Amino acid sequence: MLETSARLLRLLSLLQTPREWPGTELAERLGVSGRTVRNDIERLRTLGYPVDASRGPTGGYRLAAGSAMPPLLLEDDEAVAVAVALRTVSGSALAGTEETAGRALAKLEQVLPSRLRRRVRALQQYAVPVPADRPAPHTDPELLMALTAACRDHERLRMDYRDHAGATARRLVEPQRVVNWGRRWYLVAWDVDRDDWRTFRVDRLTPLPPAGPRFAPRRDPEGDAAAYVAGKASAAAWRHRARVTVHAPAQAVLERINPAVGTVEPVDADTCVLDTGAASLDSLGVHLGMLGFDFTVTGPPELVRHLEELAGRYARSTRA
Numbered sequence: 001m002l003e004t005s006a007r008l009l010r011l012l013s014l015l016q017t018p019r020e021w022p023g024t025e026l027a028e029r030l031g032v033s034g035r036t037v038r039n040d041i042e043r044l045r046t047l048g049y050p051v052d053a054s055r056g057p058t059g060g061y062r063l064a065a066g067s068a069m070p071p072l073l074l075e076d077d078e079a080v081a082v083a084v085a086l087r088t089v090s091g092s093a094l095a096g097t098e099e100t101a102g103r104a105l106a107k108l109e110q111v112l113p114s115r116l117r118r119r120v121r122a123l124q125q126y127a128v129p130v131p132a133d134r135p136a137p138h139t140d141p142e143l144l145m146a147l148t149a150a151c152r153d154h155e156r157l158r159m160d161y162r163d164h165a166g167a168t169a170r171r172l173v174e175p176q177r178v179v180n181w182g183r184r185w186y187l188v189a190w191d192v193d194r195d196d197w198r199t200f201r202v203d204r205l206t207p208l209p210p211a212g213p214r215f216a217p218r219r220d221p222e223g224d225a226a227a228y229v230a231g232k233a234s235a236a237a238w239r240h241r242a243r244v245t246v247h248a249p250a251q252a253v254l255e256r257i258n259p260a261v262g263t264v265e266p267v268d269a270d271t272c273v274l275d276t277g278a279a280s281l282d283s284l285g286v287h288l289g290m291l292g293f294d295f296t297v298t299g300p301p302e303l304v305r306h307l308e309e310l311a312g313r314y315a316r317s318t319r320a
Contacts, residue, residue: 015049021062050063147202172193240300247293
C-alpha cells in the first residue's frame with residue numbers, strides 16, 4: 001500500500017485525466033478501501049483541488065475547473081511536453097507571449113527533478129530554430145481569442161481589412177476557423193458580400209463592435225480549413241503557375257504532395273491534372289521532378305524552355 005502522501009499524488013494524477021473515475025476503480029488502482037478513497041478526496045479538496053462527485057451507476061469522481069490554480073501534477077513525459085511547448089511559444093509570432101512563456105518555463109524548471117531539468121536544458125541549448133527570411137508579423141493573442149470566440153458562437157463579424165497594397169476596406173464575414181500556417185495566422189470566413197469563402201491575415205484585420213447576429217454554421221471549405229489556407233497562402237506567393245498532365249492516378253499523386261504544392265483533378269483512372277506553381281522556375285522544376293511520375297507540360301513557354309534546359313543538363317551529366 002502506498003504511503004498517504006504518495007497515494008494522494010497518485011490519486012491526483014488519475015483525477016487529472018479527462019474522465020470520471022468510479023470509487024471502486026480508484027480503490028483498486030490505489031490498493032486501498034473505498035473509505036480511504038473518500039477520505040483522500042476530502043484531503044485534496046482541503047488542499048484546493050475542486051473534486052466533483054456524481055452518483056449513479058455511471059457516476060464517479062473527476063477534477064473540475066476551479067477559481068484558483070492549485071499546483072499541477074505532471075508525469076515525466078507531460079512535463080517535458082509542456083517545456084517543449086513553452087519553448088516553442090517563446091519564439092512564436094504571438095505578440096506579448098514570448099516573455100510570458102519564458103517566465104512560465106523558468107518556473108517549471110524550478111520544480112522539475114534534476115533528470116528532467118537536464119533534458120529540458122539540453123533542448124534549450126541544442127535545439128536551434130532556423131531563422132526566417134523576414135520577421136513574422138506579430139499577432140495579438142487577445143485578437144485571436146476574440147476571433148475564435150466568434151467562430152465558436154457563430155457570430156457575424158464586421159471588420160476593417162488591409163490588403164497587401166495597404167488599402168483598407170470594410171468586410172462582413174461569418175468566421176469559421178483560425179488557422180496557423182507558417183508563421184502567420186489566418187481567419188477562414190464566409191464573405192457575406194462576395195458570397196464565397198475568403199482567407200484573411202489576422203495581423204491585417206481590425207474587428208468592429210458589435211458582433212452578431214448569429215449565423216448557421218457551414219462545413220469547412222473543401223472539407224479542411226487548414227488545407228484550404230495552405231493552398232491559398234501558397235498560391236498567393238506563386239510567380240509562376242502551370243497545369244501539368246500527370247500520367248498517374250489522382251490518388252497516387254495526392255499521396256506525394258501537400259496542399260501547398262497544388263491541387264489535383266482526376267481525368268481518368270490513369271491520368272490527372274496538377275494545378276501547381278512556385279516562386280521560381282527552378283523551384284517549379286524541382287517539384288515536378290520529385291513527383292515520381294511521367295508528366296506532360298505544354299505551358300507556360302518559359303517553363304517548357306526551363307525543363308528542356310534541365311533535361312539537357314541531366315543528360316550531359318550522365319555521358320561517359
